Amino acid sequence: DADVTQTPRNRITKTGKRIMLECSQTKGHDRMYWYRQDPGLGLRLIYYSFDVKDINKGEISDGYSVSRQAQAKFSLSLESAIPNQTALYFCATSDTGGPHGNEQFFGPGTRLTVL
Amino acid sequence: AQKITQTQPGMFVQEKEAVTLDCTYDTSDQSYGLFWYKQPSSGEMIFLIYQGSYDEQNATEGRYSLNFQKARKSANLVISASQLGDSAMYFCAMREADRGSTLGRLYFGRGTQLTVWP
Numbered sequence: 129d130a131d132v133t134q135t136p137r138n139r140i141t142k143t144g145k146r147i148m149l150e151c152s153q154t155k156g157h158d159r160m161y162w163y164r165q166d167p168g169l170g171l172r173l174i175y176y177s178f179d180v181k182d183i184n185k186g187e188i189s190d191g192y193s194v195s196r197q198a199q200a201k202f203s204l205s206l207e208s209a210i211p212n213q214t215a216l217y218f219c220a221t222s223d224t225g226g227p228h229g230n231e232q233f234f235g236p237g238t239r240l241t242v243l
Numbered sequence: 244a245q246k247i248t249q250t251q252p253g254m255f256v257q258e259k260e261a262v263t264l265d266c267t268y269d270t271s272d273q274s275y276g277l278f279w280y281k282q283p284s285s286g287e288m289i290f291l292i293y294q295g296s297y298d299e300q301n302a303t304e305g306r307y308s309l310n311f312q313k314a315r316k317s318a319n320l321v322i323s324a325s326q327l328g329d330s331a332m333y334f335c336a337m338r339e340a341d342r343g344s345t346l347g348r349l350y351f352g353r354g355t356q357l358t359v360w361p
Binding site for chain 1: 280
């Protein structure tokens, strides 16, 4: 079973619709992240959370909101989707230590298309 | 300013040859970490290798090694004996301290698309 899961894996929606992307993890990590990937731009951080009571904006948080419902769950919402939010969205988790300097473990991604 | 710069949008290498993917970084922190991730065409992000700023030895993981030159702020990935399955997008990333914690967020470069040909 995958340690970090994302639902849905693919989604097509229309401009103005509200959409929620969900992320769950079984790794027991406190830290969770949402990124978006656009061709040629790499991964950019939308929001991150270092524990259930901690939510922080990343570099491109406008138009997005998040909810950390539990240690294992971190949801990303687009309140009113617009076409330039079409992208591949990744959830990631990390521990507070480990041999690889708190490497991040990524979910499989959600491909979102806003028409 | 970009914290991670990958200047090679695309690279080509023949199977069994070695290839170096360039990465430079920008930070004023003394404690930081450098990572490389691989993204095959299927889309998942795969962790490859990590180098801590205080590590004196270059990191190695199988066919991957990280050529860490601290004074030059470079963290190039070297793949030895390339295989067809190495064809993928490769991302360099850096972790800086965050609010007093040395275990902060990651900054990613724009990636290098590596193509291995037979």
